[in-house]
Amino acid sequence: MGALALTLPGFAPAQVLEIGEGGRVTVYDRPAVFDASGATPILKSRRPAPWRSESHGIQPALADAAQAVQLSPALVEAVAWTESRFRPGVVSRAGAVGEMQLMPGTARSLGVDPYDTRQNFRGGAAYLRALLSRYDGDIIRALAAYNAGPGAVDRWSGVPPFKETRDYVAAIMARLSQAAAPLVQADPRR
Secondary structure (H helix, E strand, O other), rough: HHHHHHOOOOEOOEEEEEEEEHHHHEEEOOOEEEEEEEEOOOOOOOOOOOOHHHHHHOHHHHHHHHOOEEEEEHHHHHHHHHHOOOOOOOOEEEEEEEEOOEEHHHHHHHHOOOOOHHHHHHHHHHHHHHHHHHHOOHHHHHHHHHHHHHHHHHHHHOOOOOOHHHHHHHHHHHHHHHHOOOOOOOOOOO
């Protein structure tokens, strides 16, 4: 985990000061992702769009899906927001569908209709649980695999060096830093 911590961007939910060349002081007072190239604000504006599932009327489907596979609703919620901004039926350029952005083959293998909100959440939560089991509860690798595919995570023995995947993991982890409940419960199949 130590080496992984060095390769992933860091999070700063609190105030951070940077003292640059010539003594120039920069204050970061909003959540940001820090990496070798500098700081990138996570929230682009002072009034971000509501991201909590309650404001989108999908909380029951999300909570039921999370409970069925013993995941924190906060984890499923953060993945769904990052994937689709809770937009039902949205299709990505890669062909992923719905709130949890299930690829058609993944949806078929899970036996769910990705265009149905309840089934999409159920399939996405089940897939996330399967990835967590595959990676022995390592949430970072599971999230990277949810985004880039397990093959990429296996090939790179961890988070692949793809900007999209690293940004994806960082965005979800930043959202989860606000969660008070445990993110993962014991796998009921173990």
